[in-house]
Amino acid sequence: MSTEKLAQAQSAPDFSASRGGLSRIVRNLLDTSGLIAVFILLFIGLSIMVPDFLTGRNIVGLLLSVTLIGTIATTMMMVLALGEVDLSVASIVAFTGVVAAVMTSTSGSVFIGVMSGVAAGAAVGAFNGFVVAQFGVNSLIATLAAMEFVRGLAYITSGGDAVMITVPSFFDLGSASFLGLTVPVWTMIFCFIIFGVLLNMTAFGRNVLATGGNAEAANLAGVNVRRLKITVFALQGVVAGVAGVLLTSRMGLGDPNTSIGLELAVISACVLGGVSLSGGVASITGVLVGVLIMGSVQNAMGLLNVPTFYQYLVRGAILLLAVLFDRWKQTRRSRV
Amino acid sequence: MSTEKLAQAQSAPDFSASRGGLSRIVRNLLDTSGLIAVFILLFIGLSIMVPDFLTGRNIVGLLLSVTLIGTIATTMMMVLALGEVDLSVASIVAFTGVVAAVMTSTSGSVFIGVMSGVAAGAAVGAFNGFVVAQFGVNSLIATLAAMEFVRGLAYITSGGDAVMITVPSFFDLGSASFLGLTVPVWTMIFCFIIFGVLLNMTAFGRNVLATGGNAEAANLAGVNVRRLKITVFALQGVVAGVAGVLLTSRMGLGDPNTSIGLELAVISACVLGGVSLSGGVASITGVLVGVLIMGSVQNAMGLLNVPTFYQYLVRGAILLLAVLFDRWKQTRRSRV
Amino acid sequence: MSDPYLRFDDISVEFPGVRALDHVSFGANAGEVHALMGENGAGKSTLLKVLSGVNRVTSGALWIDGERHVFANEREALDQGIAIIYQELTLSPNLSVAENLLLGQLPVRKGFVDRRALRETALGVLRDLGEEGIDPATRVRDLSIGQQQMIEIGRALLRNARIIAFDEPTSSLSVQEIRNLKRIVKRLRDEGKVVLYVTHRMDEVFEMCDAITVFRDGQHISTHPTLEHIDHDVLVSEMVGREIEDVYGYRERQHGPVQLEVKGLKGPGIAEPASFDVRQGEVFGLFGLVGAGRSELLRLVCGAEKAEAGSVRFKGRDGLFTSPREAIQSGIAMCPEDRKTQGIFAIASVGDNINISCRRFFSRWKLFRNTARETRNARDYIRRLRIKTPGPETRIGTLSGGNQQKTILARWLAEDIDVFVMDEPTRGIDVGARRDIYSLLYDLAEQGKSVVVISSDLAEVSSICDRIGVMRDGRVIDVVHRDQATPERLLGLALPA
Amino acid sequence: AKEDITLGFIVKKPEQAWFINEQRAATELGKKDGFEVVKLSGVDGQEVLSAIDNLHSQGAQGFVICPPDVRLGPVIKRRADQYDMKVVTVDDRFVNSDGDPMKGVPHLGMSGYKIGQQVGNTIAEQIKARGWDMDDVAALRISNYELPTAKERTDGATDALVKAGFNKDNIFDAPQQNTDTSSAFAAASPVFSKQSKFKHWVIYALNEESVLGGVRASEQYGLTADDVIGVGINGSGAAFAEFSREKPTGFYGTIAVSSTMHGRQSALNLYNWVTEGEKPPADTQTTGKLMTRDNWQQVRDELGL
Numbered sequence A, B: 001m002s003t004e005k006l007a008q009a010q011s012a013p014d015f016s017a018s019r020g021g022l023s024r025i026v027r028n029l030l031d032t033s034g035l036i037a038v039f040i041l042l043f044i045g046l047s048i049m050v051p052d053f054l055t056g057r058n059i060v061g062l063l064l065s066v067t068l069i070g071t072i073a074t075t076m077m078m079v080l081a082l083g084e085v086d087l088s089v090a091s092i093v094a095f096t097g098v099v100a101a102v103m104t105s106t107s108g109s110v111f112i113g114v115m116s117g118v119a120a121g122a123a124v125g126a127f128n129g130f131v132v133a134q135f136g137v138n139s140l141i142a143t144l145a146a147m148e149f150v151r152g153l154a155y156i157t158s159g160g161d162a163v164m165i166t167v168p169s170f171f172d173l174g175s176a177s178f179l180g181l182t183v184p185v186w187t188m189i190f191c192f193i194i195f196g197v198l199l200n201m202t203a204f205g206r207n208v209l210a211t212g213g214n215a216e217a218a219n220l221a222g223v224n225v226r227r228l229k230i231t232v233f234a235l236q237g238v239v240a241g242v243a244g245v246l247l248t249s250r251m252g253l254g255d256p257n258t259s260i261g262l263e264l265a266v267i268s269a270c271v272l273g274g275v276s277l278s279g280g281v282a283s284i285t286g287v288l289v290g291v292l293i294m295g296s297v298q299n300a301m302g303l304l305n306v307p308t309f310y311q312y313l314v315r316g317a318i319l320l321l322a323v324l325f326d327r328w329k330q331t332r333r334s335r336v
Numbered sequence C: 001m002s003d004p005y006l007r008f009d010d011i012s013v014e015f016p017g018v019r020a021l022d023h024v025s026f027g028a029n030a031g032e033v034h035a036l037m038g039e040n041g042a043g044k045s046t047l048l049k050v051l052s053g054v055n056r057v058t059s060g061a062l063w064i065d066g067e068r069h070v071f072a073n074e075r076e077a078l079d080q081g082i083a084i085i086y087q088e089l090t091l092s093p094n095l096s097v098a099e100n101l102l103l104g105q106l107p108v109r110k111g112f113v114d115r116r117a118l119r120e121t122a123l124g125v126l127r128d129l130g131e132e133g134i135d136p137a138t139r140v141r142d143l144s145i146g147q148q149q150m151i152e153i154g155r156a157l158l159r160n161a162r163i164i165a166f167d168e169p170t171s172s173l174s175v176q177e178i179r180n181l182k183r184i185v186k187r188l189r190d191e192g193k194v195v196l197y198v199t200h201r202m203d204e205v206f207e208m209c210d211a212i213t214v215f216r217d218g219q220h221i222s223t224h225p226t227l228e229h230i231d232h233d234v235l236v237s238e239m240v241g242r243e244i245e246d247v248y249g250y251r252e253r254q255h256g257p258v259q260l261e262v263k264g265l266k267g268p269g270i271a272e273p274a275s276f277d278v279r280q281g282e283v284f285g286l287f288g289l290v291g292a293g294r295s296e297l298l299r300l301v302c303g304a305e306k307a308e309a310g311s312v313r314f315k316g317r318d319g320l321f322t323s324p325r326e327a328i329q330s331g332i333a334m335c336p337e338d339r340k341t342q343g344i345f346a347i348a349s350v351g352d353n354i355n356i357s358c359r360r361f362f363s364r365w366k367l368f369r370n371t372a373r374e375t376r377n378a379r380d381y382i383r384r385l386r387i388k389t390p391g392p393e394t395r396i397g398t399l400s401g402g403n404q405q406k407t408i409l410a411r412w413l414a415e416d417i418d419v420f421v422m423d424e425p426t427r428g429i430d431v432g433a434r435r436d437i438y439s440l441l442y443d444l445a446e447q448g449k450s451v452v453v454i455s456s457d458l459a460e461v462s463s464i465c466d467r468i469g470v471m472r473d474g475r476v477i478d479v480v481h482r483d484q485a486t487p488e489r490l491l492g493l494a495l496p497a
Numbered sequence D: 001a002k003e004d005i006t007l008g009f010i011v012k013k014p015e016q017a018w019f020i021n022e023q024r025a026a027t028e029l030g031k032k033d034g035f036e037v038v039k040l041s042g043v044d045g046q047e048v049l050s051a052i053d054n055l056h057s058q059g060a061q062g063f064v065i066c067p068p069d070v071r072l073g074p075v076i077k078r079r080a081d082q083y084d085m086k087v088v089t090v091d092d093r094f095v096n097s098d099g100d101p102m103k104g105v106p107h108l109g110m111s112g113y114k115i116g117q118q119v120g121n122t123i124a125e126q127i128k129a130r131g132w133d134m135d136d137v138a139a140l141r142i143s144n145y146e147l148p149t150a151k152e153r154t155d156g157a158t159d160a161l162v163k164a165g166f167n168k169d170n171i172f173d174a175p176q177q178n179t180d181t182s183s184a185f186a187a188a189s190p191v192f193s194k195q196s197k198f199k200h201w202v203i204y205a206l207n208e209e210s211v212l213g214g215v216r217a218s219e220q221y222g223l224t225a226d227d228v229i230g231v232g233i234n235g236s237g238a239a240f241a242e243f244s245r246e247k248p249t250g251f252y253g254t255i256a257v258s259s260t261m262h263g264r265q266s267a268l269n270l271y272n273w274v275t276e277g278e279k280p281p282a283d284t285q286t287t288g289k290l291m292t293r294d295n296w297q298q299v300r301d302e303l304g305l
């Protein structure tokens, strides 16, 4: 029994006192499916109270606005499940975007451009994984170093300025659409499916969770911990690379300054979705919901014209409430 | 034996191979006092190779440039020793600075202004500690939320614009000097002494390390873990508040936009100084050296006119090399 | 008879889906060593955690010296003079031995830690523990598990408690350390303390304890104020609710050709190149005192540690395994000795803990898990090993120590491979379950598999193994056949010459 | 006085193309005229002061600065005086504690407000040229009120538009969290989904990247190049990238300012001041030049970008 649990057990009375007001149905819903219920309530609330929230075009816009965070969150979930963290994703997005823009323009081939972008992402990811797995360096620091380094590479590659793309078909990547949704949205959906399946239905995914729970035990149980870590970080790099290339195509330029602070938003979404920062716990639906909650709140604030300064407060408060809620749920569960 | 250690053990040969070139003396020095030796070598190297580096005025400037990071690193060390982390320090610096500026200007009293700034810092810190200790919320997320929230407060308090100070004596705080060093530098020195003593020579400090090493054990042994955590976070808030007020006084204005990214620099300095992110390990001389290494490198890059983009590469590389070096040292020790 | 000094009055504790203690009432006197016994998951540790303020009760209270108490946290219990040595270690690895001994009550002078007093006090208690060899400035992480356990005991002694409780303290102690522990327990009794003592070892009960209370399924079964008329069989049947004649139940069988041959293996902790072999259908024991190097040797065999020299011959190949993964894939699996750090995935379910490795046999197209098969497999072993859990979805971390151990064993028993290496497999496991486990080991042997068992339990190795290798100071001293393996002979070989 | 001259060039955002250009132009001038330029970054007050200390260690005689906050003026000036260094500002002008420009420090730059007005006027002219009815047009104002310069610029544009007869109620705010394309995109989306009744849109922001984010969002909502007038500020790679696309987009043009000229001229002013003692003019105002798809290469050459 850990102190965390101790703390929960001791804090439970405070919570239950404040619970009196909630109706029984809501309480049950919260109990059973937790965050999903919160999201549904939130969504219904926003649909009713925020004009124009529940319109086709707004939902499409909402989806599009979360593609970057959502896509990268799927692999960040794997990294966190492993008990590690990757702070370099935003830099990877910028770097791979710039690389794709430069390579597309110099080679004239979209294929080469895209491939170089994704390969650059994979290389950075694999390097991160290598440093973490081979030398046992704390991933927070290893990827913090990578975050600086790779951002530097993005600036150097681009000369500091946005890179223009001379091959028009490159833009199709970001804007081609199918069934009303564009490629970036489909990519996000695809990533959710792939990594959901990977996490839950394959030995690989279970090994990731096991390693996050107890790396030594996993090693003794025949998991190749080192290869696993390198693979997961490399996947993170690939996905961040894909996201970076799509962003570049969507925005029409390779911008080395883009997405600063993205890593924290992605990690927040994962944690909101119930992924534990100490490893071993992850759920793809949780992450999906986490991403959607963040996206909906941000979108609603836009629709409601909330002043920026207050947006900071709202984001901070939402994050805090979400984790408090999560703790409360766990406390209840362990006390029933 | 943990997988980390496994990884080290297996990777050790690579290291030892590359070690052949180093002279025996350097090797011994590195072995015994580790980072301090690295710093001394670095300092000598910089003094010889970088013109103007070893001049009185540059050293004073160097010291001044690290006051913010250095001061806050002393309490961040305590937070990390506890196995927690505080991402909200930069926002606290901005917020307390703005509060001090507003209060000084409205009340006309420097004392009231300073006290309100420090009190605001203490309040945020204590709140962080409360959330972490009482509800067992992961501190990375709790303080990430606080980081957003408090930055929002800083914008709201200041109306988004820097707040000018109308009471001239407020500036003396930041510029009064004694023995050639200004108040901010003395404050930093003072913090290093206070928290060095606190960590090593008091029951409080030892309990912090014990809790970071094994919170459950500390709790079972009768350490009031909850109060301890709240106290440490509150101290962090106070010190960040003091740093924020001094910064404001030095700059002559309370800027809600200041110090973005400071938290990562502070954490890097601590980790460079050998503080473990998993808690239970900390050393005040290590942190001092970490801060000085970072400051010297940054200072030298300025003197050498290193282009900004390459500064990113250098910072990233230094950080990575420092942690790799640290791992290597531990590997050697555990293999002797 | 006067009121007992410590009385548990109608204590109940509930966890999700589990009633860990069900209206338990009994008393323990000052000046007696009171044994608490019962199957795994009976509620012994839970009871001690009620005493120490960790677990909250749903009914009942404690009476100490005529006063009623319901503790809300650990500190309240400490203030009442209660000290507990828990089943799992609770030390802070990077602090010194001295600081760990005095954790929570560091000596302070003028606001600063009094280093001299700290060292003196630590030296005193280390002497008391018979661990004069340990420097108080050593970091705890550099001690052996047994030594760490002794530090835990020392910390409890320094509390000057009126009530001291031990939760399976001997399961990781060396012979010498056990001797010291027994001396300390006797002294505590003579000083008039209440000593509660949880153990699964019958011999300890009869040697050290004055009274005994037996639990089953969270219920109080009996309290015997004296052991005079109680015998082994009575206790066992009270504990497990059925008769067990011979725990070991050895079964004779034929052995095949050599399956695994270890030749001249050298590595850290192994003083002399070690060699031995194991036949098909054989249960091979490895006996020695704690720290003799048995775990090290088998870690080298299974690729968990890098060997400096030697080779392992298995299935026609001759070489070394470079990782546990490689060993498992070739057909050798090792169940590690320290379940907390090497075995369990605390936050994962019982099912996942069982299936982590063996699921490769059930996978579809070598890629997708077969969850139905996994659940069936988990349920199968929960039944066969009588793992006390609400179901395969339960988090393993909430299980009792012994049931966690059974789950880890199930992980390896479920492997379809040729050589099973088990490091202290029955540590912390109750009598009834041990019988089931031995029987499963014989089953494996009868199918032509080989089993290697490391054990510090003399009776166990000499009763269940066909041959026994004895190690001392990092050397394989001798390999003894079952017929010659008297406890005296084995101990004689294992003890320092 | 032809001894070694070292001058500093401190900028608030050293990663931004604008400032890279400025520093590069100053350095090139230094190479030609035989003085050294030390390029430094000053993203906040703390860093600026360190940078000045650093310059002092290198024996610099003065520096050009674009301050991270104009109100840092007094402190920066004091530090410079302490070291006996000369200061000129570029782009952003120091203000004193009353909020008035510090006249004693020579300045060269464009007024954020005025350049904003230029944006507003350009948009108004285009609206007329396209024959839209002012009342049917909505404006997307991508704002960043955390950045004072950004506010000045968007305020300038807003005022100019309103003055030209634009309906105030049709101006919608999209607050962005960063100054890059994707944050502007995210901020703009909800505005478009909410204001579906408008067919014609104008977009402005503090820089080109942000306007581009707005344009990309408008495309997402089915608005075409004919329906949208986006006008940026700066004249950087982002604009060039957009102009060199195959087909015209809603990004109509940008007010390009010569960062190169700013860098070169401010450095030259300082150099002359240091060497010949002639104090530069108190305030040199530059203006921007409208750059569109049709003339961008020409304007680019003209401004030396």
Ligand SMILES: Nc1ncnc2c1ncn2[C@@H]1O[C@H](COP(=O)(O)OP(=O)(O)OP(=O)(O)O)[C@@H](O)[C@H]1O
Pocket: A001, C015, C016, C018, C019, C020, C038, C039, C040, C041, C042, C043, C044, C045, C046, C047, C087, C388, C389, C397, C398, C399, C400, C401, C402, C403, C428
């Ligand atoms: N924190 C918890 N959450 C849920 N169930 C728990 C928890 N702690 C104990 N239990 C349950 O309570 C029951 C009693 O456990 P306890 O640890 O007291 O057994 P024990 O008698 O000490 O067994 P062992 O001999 O195996 O150590 C078990 O069924 C266990 O699963």
Ligand SMILES: Nc1ncnc2c1ncn2[C@@H]1O[C@H](COP(=O)(O)OP(=O)(O)OP(=O)(O)O)[C@@H](O)[C@H]1O
Pocket: C141, C142, C143, C144, C145, C269, C288, C289, C290, C291, C292, C293, C294, C295, C296, C297, C337, C456
């Ligand atoms: N944590 C430790 N720190 C230092 N030395 C250790 C540690 N653990 C084991 N050793 C040493 O390594 C050698 C082999 O230990 P090993 O654990 O293999 O012995 P063992 O016979 O398996 O006993 P155990 O029952 O403790 O597992 C011994 O010399 C022992 O003292």
Ligand SMILES: O[C@@H]1[C@@H](O)[C@@H](O)CO[C@H]1O
Pocket: D016, D018, D091, D092, D149, D207, D233, D234
């Ligand atoms: O920040 C802006 C920069 O983008 C450039 O436009 C010049 O002026 C500065 O104020």
Ligand SMILES: [Mg+2]
Pocket: C044, C045, C046, C087, C167, C400, C401, C402
């Ligand atoms: Mg137990």
Ligand SMILES: [Mg+2]
Pocket: C291, C294, C295, C296, C337, C423, C454
């Ligand atoms: Mg062992």
